[in-house]
Amino acid sequence: MHIGIDVGGTNTDAVLVDRTHVLEAVKNPTTSDVTSGIIGALDDLAAGRPFDPQDIDAVAIGTTHFTNAVVQARGLASTAAIRLGLPAAAGVPPLTAWPRRLRLALGDHVYLCSGGHEFDGREISPLDEDELRRVAADLAAKGVRSAAITSIFSPVNAEVELRAAEILRAELPELRVSLSHEIGRVGLLERENATVINASLLPVAEQITNAFLKALDKAGIDAPLYLSQNDGTLMDVDYVRRYPVATFAAGPTNSMRGAAVLSGLSDCIVVDVGGTTTDVGAVVGGFPRPATTEVDIGGVRTNFRMPDVVSIGIGGGSRVTLGDTPVIGPESVGFLIHQEAMVFGGSTLTATDIAVAGGRLRLGDPSLVAHLDRADVRRCQQAIAERVAVLADSMRTSAEPIPMVLVGGGSVLLPEEMPGFDAVVRPEHFAVANAIGAAIAQVGGEVDKVYSGQDLDREDILAEAKAEARQKALLAGATADSIRIVEVDELPMAYLPGNAVRVRVKAVGDLIFGGSR
Structure with a gap:
């Protein structure tokens, strides 16, 4: 068995998985220090489905620690x-x-x-x-x-x-x-x-990985720890300590990988609705489609690998103002939803309250939102669905029909039919797809190089790049017989002499299980 954990801005989700079969899943509010939330999630997993810590082969965590450090300019x-x-x-x-x-x-x-x-x-x-x-x-x-x-x-x-x-x-x-x-x-x-x-981020990486390891020790788990990368694969503790930047956008990536596995669809548009934002991305061949443009991190342009994801400030904790033109988000109560949302006795009208009032969700005390005008609630639900559908439609690359997969706890805000999409799938365990994506993730290797066509012909260039990508996946911890090439991109660089071509190759393989850290 192995455990997947995803730390979001609102909730920390955890799953206990026997390969790809989900044995137990929990969703807890994210704590301000994050790490204690992970300890709580592990405790709740054990309470819901008792297991011997020695039976855990690996723990995979998707975290926002490193992104937050840059955005907040803290601890750098x-x-x-x-x-x-x-x-x-x-x-x-x-x-x-x-x-x-x-x-x-x-x-x-x-x-x-x-x-x-x-x-x-x-x-x-x-x-x-x-x-x-x-x-x-x-x-x-x-x-x-x-x-x-x-x-x-x-x-x-x-x-x-x-x-x-x-x-x-x-x-x-x-x-x-x-x-x-x-x-x-x-x-x-x-x-x-x-x-x-x-x-x-190198000192932050040392501190965070040590904190995670201590959390596992407290739970009695002596298994290898992995963190999610932003390409849908995993990296071990030593790799994280060298390349913490690779964890950026791991949350949406985990959700997309989890959505693909849970739905059985290798090509789809994934809509992940959390507590604060809705993230939309495309899955191609079972993996997130990578961004082809520079990515902005905390106001800094970068070009390392990132998933092609667009976001909107709509989630379960979004603040709502009703009326003829309802206002939903982008402000959110975040992980304070259990104190501030009206269905929990709070005074803030949130998108979760709208879902409860509209009959899409049973949570808290429905009588606390029974006074809301039915027409206002319907207008708000329609506005949420239309805004998300427009965002999802922008991720298409052709007019061909493509299914939409709804995941994330906040996806209950959305109806079973979405404008512009013929097929909408909300799979089992949709609320914890991000943690499942972490738990079932593979390991990989990527090569991105410029080659001169004067020195090698095309077949030799591709063979060399594929061999290097396979070797990187092997070094990352993949079993040799499971490694496969999942992406090959060639881009002729006409502005450079010598028939130059830029080649990007990605290889992935199954994680080697067994052993301890």
């Missing part, structure tokens, strides 16, 4: 942004477009140094090792403990980033280092931004 490490690219790449220095509060939170330490390569691997300028030693001395004087190293076209040739890290660590053995070729994609500025964010 003082971080140096080191770019290797002189004499080129000096026009737009690192952190240029960052929000001021985030720059200040990281200390605004920027260094431009020699190095980098062209797209075909040719050197721009030699790495100046003495220059890097002077940077290390400056970091030591300022007490900076984290560094992000980015060089031009490092996804093609990473040797200068690797050498720079060696030099800095030799001078500063305690320095935490993130390398851009391991984190972002080809574009320099967005890849650099993602790497700086990752480096700033």
Whole structure:
């Protein structure tokens, strides 16, 4: 058996799963410190379906800890942004477009140094090792403990980033280092931004994973801990401590993976209605469709892998103002819904109250919303359905019919028929699809590189990229015979010479179960 947990802004959901069969599911309010909510969820699982902690093979958690740290600019490490690219790449220095509060939170330490390569691997300028030693001395004087190293076209040739890290660590053995070729994609500025964010989160990753491990210890569970990534796969504790940025948007991703498994649909539009927001995404081949544009994280443009998700401020805790044109959200009572919603004796009219008044949900005390005007309630329900349907329709890529899958506890706000969709599915255990997505997740590996067509033909390029993706999945903990290629994208780069092509390959496989942490 294994356990899946998803920490949302309103609820912390947990499931006990025997491979893909759900044995027990619980939904608790998220606590302010999050970790105690996880302990409570584990306790409730054991109370609802007693199990021997030694029978748990793995625990997978999807968390908002790291996203919240960046959005709130809290707990981030003082971080140096080191770019290797002189004499080129000096026009737009690192952190240029960052929000001021985030720059200040990281200390605004920027260094431009020699190095980098062209797209075909040719050197721009030699790495100046003495220059890097002077940077290390400056970091030591300022007490900076984290560094992000980015060089031009490092996804093609990473040797200068690797050498720079060696030099800095030799001078500063305690320095935490993130390398851009391991984190972002080809574009320099967005890849650099993602790497700086990752480096700033390294101490947070250490604290959070330790807290999760202690929570498992308290529950008597001696099983490997995994965290959900934003591509629908899992990563172990050591990986999280190196790449915490990979957890961003894990919640919507888990919901989409869970929706695909629960509904049995490999291609669908998933609508996940939580307590605060409704997230809509597309599932293709059983996995979330990746975003093709830059992703904004706390006001910073990044280009690491993220699911293509759009959101709207409608959820079970959304504040509602009735009338001819009802107003729903975006403000939400969040995890205080059990104190503030009218059906629980509170004074705030929420979307959950509307669902109860309209007969779609039995929760709390229905008599407390019996006074609401029936016409107002119907108008509000219709407005919610129409706004969500328009958002879902925007995720289509063709006019072909595609089913909609409704998941999340707040999906009870929506009717069984949605405008513009012929088939609407609300599967069993829909309310905890996010935790199920975490529990059944696989592990994977991804390659995103630029290749020169002058050196290799197309078949050799694809074979090399697929082999590297498989190897990454294997190193991540997948069983060798289960690994398969699920995505292959080729993009000719006409603005570069030499028949250059950008290739992205993703491989996934089943997690190796057994053993302890």
